[in-house]
Each structure stands twice: as structure tokens, then as C-alpha cells.
Amino acid sequence: MRARTLLPAALAAALLALTGCGSSEGSASVGDAGDSPSKASSPAKSPGGSDEGGGGAEGRKVPEALTFTATTVDGNPFDAKTLAGKPTVLWFWAPWCPTCKGQAAETAKVAADYQGKANVVGVAGLDKNAAMRAFVSDTGTGSFSHLSDETGRVWKRFGITQQSYYVLLDRTGKTVYEGVLPGGKGLADKVAALTG
Template sequence: MRARTFLPAVLAAALLTVTGCGSDGGTDSGGDAQAAPPKASSSAPSGEGEGEGEGDGADKAQVPEALNFTGTTVDGRPFDAKTLAGKPTVLWFWAPWCPKCRAQAAETAKVAADHQGNANVLGVAGLDKNAAMKDFVSQTGTDNFTHLSDESGEVWKRFGVTEQSRYVILDKDGKTVYEGVLPGGEGLAGKVAGLTG
């Protein structure tokens, strides 16, 4: 009986070792990013992303430390940021009651639609309850891309975000290339276009 449990444990340990080695290569790229310490934990188990093709890039690309987090979408689905690996990524930190965030919504949704398949856009909602977050997404027409419900603020802390209406833009290697406010989303399209070629 003991041999039966020992062998699967050894195999699992070997798989974890091989898998861990494969993802360490991306750490150097993300390590220089202007993000909070990468050891921040998430509030939800890992799972699949919402988009159908999102996992394809993660399988081929090494996952940088910046994208080593999980969460839950405003629709209650598990989300694993590893699905964003290999493409430039816009993280849009917003709050449902924020007028500046509401003003950024249309441009952010347009950028997500225009760059679908070439870049990722991920909304990270915080500073309120999930019901308000869902209402914001519905009211602003930003349902064409994924939004995390970060009620606990774990993803905000991970990227050192202390106020709403903020963008963090990562290049395809997970390095932060821009962090700040873009009133009305002005300039977002150009920044993303510069990363997608």
C-alpha cells in the first residue's frame, strides 16, 4: 500500500520540477518590471481564461513573474494570468464609482477590440463589491474583454497600484513599459500599437 502512494508522489515531484524549470526563464524579463514583490498571493484558485485562444500563447511562451497570479472574473469564473503570456498586456485598474474610469471605458474597449489576438487587455476592478463591478462593465460596454474582481486588492498590491484609473502596460516579455493615468484613455492605442508592431 505504501509503494502505491510513494510512486505517484515521486512522479508528481518530478513533473513539478520540470515544469518549474520551464517557467523560470521568464522571471528575468519580469523581474525588472516596476511591480510590487512577485510573492503576492492571489485570492482565487487558478483556472482557464475567458477567451478561447488565450491559452495558446501561454503554452508556447515562458510565463514571466509579472503574470504569475490568479483571480476571479466579475462573472465568477477562475482566471489565470499565465494565459496572457507571450503578448503585450494592458492592465486597467478601475473602480465602479470612478468618473475617470468611466471616461476611459470606451477607449479601453476600442483598444481591446482593435488589438484582439495581438495584445491582451485585462480590467482589474477594485475598491468596491462585485455587484457594482458587474454593473460598471454592463453600463460601459466593456464586456468585450476580461475583468477581474479584485475586492481584496491582491492584484492591485502586486503591481503597486494605490489609486484607481491607472494603466500598467507590459511588453510581451512581461516587463512594465508604462504605468500611469491616461485621461479618457488618450494615448492608449498608440502605446499598444507600438508594442504590437
């Protein structure tokens, strides 16, 4: 009888932990999410011109991690191939998340400071597009692209299970960092190391 009451409580606690604002420090581990494209150790090798490994920005090889399309919170089409060849910060956030709001200013500063040297892209989820647009406006983060991922397709592609989470890719598309950076602290140093 006791097992019947403990199992639902344990499941509820696990669900809450997965959906709450992230608070754990990230790791630099690679390969934790199985076959996730963000874990690729080298660019995809496919015939040029295809979405998988074809020419991206200025004819660069496109790694598997960047072979997806999406729509921005403003309703514009977005092709991740345009990110190829530069280090990329993917910032996964939710409009109602206070931790995400706390990361906004530092993330926008990094986007401005490394414009032309690195890509910064917000990936909004876990809410409706209207709330995502309001977050971008309220936090002053409109200087860089934000994807509207209402269906969670991009989140799932990168194995993301919590908001306020960063994934950093090097020039080849290899994941070199993933985790939570409270207040965005340390993001600038990580991007500097990738652009150095």
C-alpha cells in the first residue's frame, strides 16, 4: 500500500524538476543525449547543396546540428544553415521563467559584443508566440534572433528538458558546453574562448 502512494509522489517530483527553471550548473560533456545532432563531433559529410552538410553561409560546410529550419517570434523564416562557420550560442528560454529574465541582459550584451564573430540565437518554448514576443520586448533582447518553438521541435532536436539552458557550438557544430549560467555569468568568457 505504501508503494502506491510513494510512486505517484516520486513521479510528480520528477516532472516538476524537469519543467522548473533550471538551477544546476552545466557541464562541458559531449554525447550525453545519444544521437542528438548537437552532439556531433564533426560536420556532416553530405553532397554539397543538400540541407545536410551542404553549403551554408558563404559556402561553408553545414554541420548536422545546424540542418533545421524554424520561424522567429516575429514570424520570419529562419534557416540554421546561416549559422555555419561561426561559434553559436543557443539560449533556450520560456517567457514566464524568472531565471531566463535574469539571463536576458547578459545574453544581449554577449550578442552585441560578439556580433559578426559568433551567433546568438534565442529558442523560446513552453508557451505561445504572443508571450514570447512580449518577453523579447520586455527584456530588450530584440537585437538578435529568437525562434518560436511552440511545438518543441528545436528543443527536442537538442535534447533540452528545461528552460534557461545554453548550448554552445564551436565553428564545426560540435557542442562544447551545455548548461545553466545563472544571470548569464560566464557566457562572455565561453564565447571569447571560442572566437579567440
